[in-house]
Each structure stands twice: as C-alpha cells, then as structure tokens.
Amino acid sequence: MPLKKALVGVSMLLISATTSANPLAGYRPVDLTHSFDEDTIYWPTENDFEHEKRFEGITEGGWYYTAFSVHTAEHGGTHMDVPIHFADGTWTADEVPLSSRILPAIVVDVRAEAASDRDFLLTRQHLEAWESQYGRIPENVAVLMNTGYAHFWPDRERYMGTASRGNAAVAKLHFPGFSASAARFLGKERGVAAVGLDTPSIDFGQSKDFIVHQILYEQNIIGFENIAAMDELPATGSWLFALPMKIKGGSGGPLRVIALVPESAS
Numbered sequence: 562m563p564l565k566k567a568l569v570g571v572s573m574l575l576i577s578a579t580t581s582a583n584p585l586a587g588y589r590p591v592d593l594t595h596s597f598d599e600d601t602i603y604w605p606t607e608n609d610f611e612h613e614k615r616f617e618g619i620t621e622g623g624w625y626y627t628a629f630s631v632h633t634a635e636h637g638g639t640h641m642d643v644p645i646h647f648a649d650g651t652w653t654a655d656e657v658p659l660s661s662r663i664l665p666a667i668v669v670d671v672r673a674e675a676a677s678d679r680d681f682l683l684t685r686q687h688l689e690a691w692e693s694q695y696g697r698i699p700e701n702v703a704v705l706m707n708t709g710y711a712h713f714w715p716d717r718e719r720y721m722g723t724a725s726r727g728n729a730a731v732a733k734l735h736f737p738g739f740s741a742s743a744a745r746f747l748g749k750e751r752g753v754a755a756v757g758l759d760t761p762s763i764d765f766g767q768s769k770d771f772i773v774h775q776i777l778y779e780q781n782i783i784g785f786e787n788i789a790a791m792d793e794l795p796a797t798g799s800w801l802f803a804l805p806m807k808i809k810g811g812s813g814g815p816l817r818v819i820a821l822v823p824e825s826a827s
C-alpha cells in the first residue's frame with residue numbers, strides 16, 4: 562500500500578476512535594458490591610475471608626513493594642452462583658456467557674414487606690403485581706429483589722438472623738428470599754437469565770431444600786447474592802454488569818457488580 566494511502570487510513574481510524582459515542586452516555590454507574598474484608602459475611606459453615614500479607618516494605622533493591630494472598634469460599638460476600646452449584650451437567654463459572662452477566666435489570670422493591678417479616682418470600686403474585694404496574698418482565702433480564710437487608714451489612718445477627726457459626730447455626734437463619742412459585746414463573750414463563758438479591762441466598766433463610774436454587778439452576782439461570790444496597794436503582798431501565806472471578810470449573814465466585822442507572826431516573 563502506498564505510504565500516503567496508508568497514512569490516510571490511519572488518520573481515519575484515529576478520527577473514528579476519538580469521535581465514537583460514549584457507550585455510557587446517559588447512564589450513571591452505581592457499585593453494588595460489598596468490599597471483601599474480615600467482616601465479610603459468609604455462610605455459617607464457611608471460613609472468613611483472609612487477606613494474608615506476603616510482603617510490605619522496602620525491598621533489597623530499595624523500592625517499596627506490597628502484595629497479599631487471598632483465601633475465600635466461592636460463595637460468600639457479594640458473589641455469583643452458577644448452575645453447576647445445584648444442577649449436574651450445567652454451566653460452570655467459566656462457562657456462563659457474558660449475555661447472562663451484562664443485561665438489563667428490573668428491580669422488585671420489597672423493603673416494606675421484608676422489614677416486618679424476616680422470613681418474607683417473594684411469590685408469583687408479587688411478580689404479577691409488579692407487572693401490572695411496570696409491564697411484562699422481558700426475557701433474558703436480571704430480576705433483582707431489593708429487600709433492604711443490605712443496610713444491615715456486616716451485622717450478621719440483623720442481616721441473616723444469627724451471628725452463630727457452624728452447622729447448628731444454619732437452622733437459625735432468617736432472611737427473605739424467592740419462593741418456588743416465583744422461581745417457576747421467572748424461569749418457565751418469563752425466560753429470565755438471572756436473579757439476584759441483597760441477602761445471603763436466593764432461597765430464604767429457613768429453606769430446608771434450596772428449591773429455588775434447584776428450579777432455576779437446572780434451567781441455566783444464574784444467581785447474584787449479597788448484592789449491596791440497590792436503593793438507587795429504578796424498577797426498570799438499568800443495566801447490570803456482573804463480572805466475577807473466572808474460576809475454571811467453579812460453582813460460583815467473588816463478584817464485582819455494578820449497575821448503569823439512567824440519569825433520567827435520578
């Protein structure tokens with residue numbers, strides 16, 4: 562290619578790079594992630610998050626250097642659940658497509674109900690009431706349930722009903738979740754791609770069979786748990802970006818999740 566023609570090509574590329582539209586224009590990012598630290602809430606049977614210092618200080622070469630190792634269960638803090646967690650032969654953490662993690666979000670606000678009932682279950686009827694107000698829940702969206710419990714973080718007693726640890730503590734868990742009827746409705750009748758909420762589990766604390774995990778994950782629907790406060794999210798119009806650690810063969814993993822909220826919503 563003659564040099565002149567090549568230069569014209571390069572300058573056109575530069576022009577298009579500098580003038581391409583900002584894909585975030587009109588949206589405001591909101592972080593929906595709790596920091597990982599010694600207070601991070603894990604299931605009562607899991608170990609705490611460990612941030613182990615490997616080195617901090619001046620090296621022999623004279624420069625400053627610091628680095629840590631992290632130790633964490635896949636399911637703790639703000640995290641993603643993937644279908645293999647409860648359904649054999651389904652997606653592992655590295656297999657979940659981006660389309661299930663970058664997607665429109667709808668928010669079901671149940672803060673009032675959950676404030677007066679620690680064992681609150683979101684039912685099909687609640688979702689139908691939401692639809693009568695905002696329209697039919699579209700396919701391939703994330704359905705987020707805002708219980709308000711994110712505001713109790715990191716107080717275990719208030720957040721999950723008990724600060725006890727170990728197997729015996731599991732029976733003392735009290736926090737809201739999705740019901741089996743809601744799971745069947747969202748999976749079979751609406752074809753959503755993901756669900757999420759600001760409690761430790763998509764099944765409520767008193768669940769004995771994790772039926773919501775079973776129903777949703779066998780349909781390759783994924784879950785986001787321990788999401789941080791969603792109060793700035795409108796019922797419709799936001800986009801969710803859920804970018805977990807990509808653990809090969811994993812059943813889930815620590816998650817950085819943000820929402821893009823339309824500026825018109827604030």
Ligand SMILES: [Zn+2]
Pocket residue numbers: 635636637640641642786813
């Ligand atoms: Zn989980």
